[in-house]
Amino acid sequence: MSRKINEQYIIIVGCGRLGAYLANSLSERKENSVVVIDRKDTAFQRLKTSFSGFMVEADAIESEVLKNAKIQKADVLVATTNDDNTNIMIAQIAKSLFNVNHVIARLIDPSRERVYSELGIETISPTALSAIEIERLILEKGV
Amino acid sequence: MNIFIIGGKREVYFLVKSFTSKGYQLTIINQDVEFCKKMSRQFKITVVNGDGSKPFILDEAGIAYADMVIALTDSDPDNLVICQIAEKIYGIKKTFAIVSDPENIKIFMQLGVETVISTSYIISSIIEQRAIVDDIKNLTHIGEGNVALMEVDVTNDNPVIGKRIHEIHFPEQAIISCIMRDGKTVIPTGKTEIMEDDHLIIISELKVQSEVLKIIKGKVD
Structure with missing residues (x-):
C-alpha cells in the first residue's frame, strides 16, 4: 500500500454533533482518509453528502469492530461518543493495545480530567473550553 | 478487609449478606436510590448513592481506605474506569470487574484490572457443556x-x-x-x-x- 507522506488515516468514534462536524471538515482535506464509527446508522445522517470517508455501524467497544476498521493502520483516533467512560476505554484500547500514535478523547464531565491525564490520555473538554472562552470574553469587555 | 462494591443489582444483596457475615467492612455505591435505601435499612454498611465511575463520588465514599474494589455495573467501560481509578490513583491492588463482552476480559487485564469475569461467557460455556x-x-x-x-x-x-x-x-x-x-x-x-x-x-x-x-x-x- 502506497501512502502519501502527508496522508493521515483518522478514525472517529461517535457520530454525534462533534464527531460529525469533525468528520465533515477532516474529510474535506484530500490528504485525509476518515472512518466514522457509530452504534446507530441514523447518526450518519449528520454527515454531509460530500463526506468521502467510510461509515461503520457498530459498537466500538468491541475490539473486533476496531480491528475491522483497520485501527492498526490509524494515525489518529478521536473518541467522541456521548459517554465519557466509553471514550476513555476506546482511547486506551487504541493507545495501549494498538499503538495508535495520536489519541484524543472528548470529555463531557471535566471532573474526570485528572483521572484521564493520569492514564496518559489526551482529553478535550468542551465544558472547560467554553468556560475559559466565556471567562475571556467577560474579562476583555471589562465592566 | 474493606470492600467496595460499585453498581450491580440483586447480586449485590447476596454479596453483602455473605461478606458481612464474614465480618468484612463494606461500602456500596449505587445509582438506584430505592436500592440504596433498602440496603442501608437492612445492613450495617456504608451506602453511597451516585455514579461510582466519577472520581469525586469514589473519593467521598472513602475509596482511599479500600482493600478491594468490585465493579458490577452493566456498562463495561464504567467498570474499567472504576477499576483504573482505584488502581492508578488510589493504589488499590485488588480490583475485580465483570464484563458483558468476553473479548473484554483480555483487554481489561492488559489495562490493569486484576480479576475480570464475564458472566455471559461463564453461563454460555456451562450451557454448552451441558448440551x-x-x-x-x-x-x-x-x-x-x-x-x-x-x-x-x-x-x-x-x-x-x-x-x-x-x-x-x-x-x-x-x-x-x-x-x-x-x-x-x-x-x-x-x-x-x-x-x-x-x-x-x-x-x-x-x-x-x-x-x-x-x-x-x-x-x-
Whole structure:
C-alpha cells in the first residue's frame, strides 16, 4: 500500500454533533482518509453528502469492530461518543493495545480530567473550553 | 478487609449478606436510590448513592481506605474506569470487574484490572457443556478459562474400551492426566489400557474439548 507522506488515516468514534462536524471538515482535506464509527446508522445522517470517508455501524467497544476498521493502520483516533467512560476505554484500547500514535478523547464531565491525564490520555473538554472562552470574553469587555 | 462494591443489582444483596457475615467492612455505591435505601435499612454498611465511575463520588465514599474494589455495573467501560481509578490513583491492588463482552476480559487485564469475569461467557460455556454431554463431572476451568479440567466416566458402549492410550488419537492440546480405577489412582502411560468404569481425568484446551469427548464417548448428538 502506497501512502502519501502527508496522508493521515483518522478514525472517529461517535457520530454525534462533534464527531460529525469533525468528520465533515477532516474529510474535506484530500490528504485525509476518515472512518466514522457509530452504534446507530441514523447518526450518519449528520454527515454531509460530500463526506468521502467510510461509515461503520457498530459498537466500538468491541475490539473486533476496531480491528475491522483497520485501527492498526490509524494515525489518529478521536473518541467522541456521548459517554465519557466509553471514550476513555476506546482511547486506551487504541493507545495501549494498538499503538495508535495520536489519541484524543472528548470529555463531557471535566471532573474526570485528572483521572484521564493520569492514564496518559489526551482529553478535550468542551465544558472547560467554553468556560475559559466565556471567562475571556467577560474579562476583555471589562465592566 | 474493606470492600467496595460499585453498581450491580440483586447480586449485590447476596454479596453483602455473605461478606458481612464474614465480618468484612463494606461500602456500596449505587445509582438506584430505592436500592440504596433498602440496603442501608437492612445492613450495617456504608451506602453511597451516585455514579461510582466519577472520581469525586469514589473519593467521598472513602475509596482511599479500600482493600478491594468490585465493579458490577452493566456498562463495561464504567467498570474499567472504576477499576483504573482505584488502581492508578488510589493504589488499590485488588480490583475485580465483570464484563458483558468476553473479548473484554483480555483487554481489561492488559489495562490493569486484576480479576475480570464475564458472566455471559461463564453461563454460555456451562450451557454448552451441558448440551454436549451429560457424562462430564466436576468440570472446572483453569488458566484464565482457556483450559478445562474434567472427569469423564467410561461406560460399556464407549469405543475407547480395550484401547491403549497411544492408540487413541487425542488432539495435541489434550491429555488424560489420571485414571481412577476401582478406587485406585493410575497415572497413565501410552501403554495403559482403558477399561470399563474408568474415571478419566482430562486436561484439555477449551476448543478441543468436544472433540475429546467425541473420541471417548463415540458419537455425540
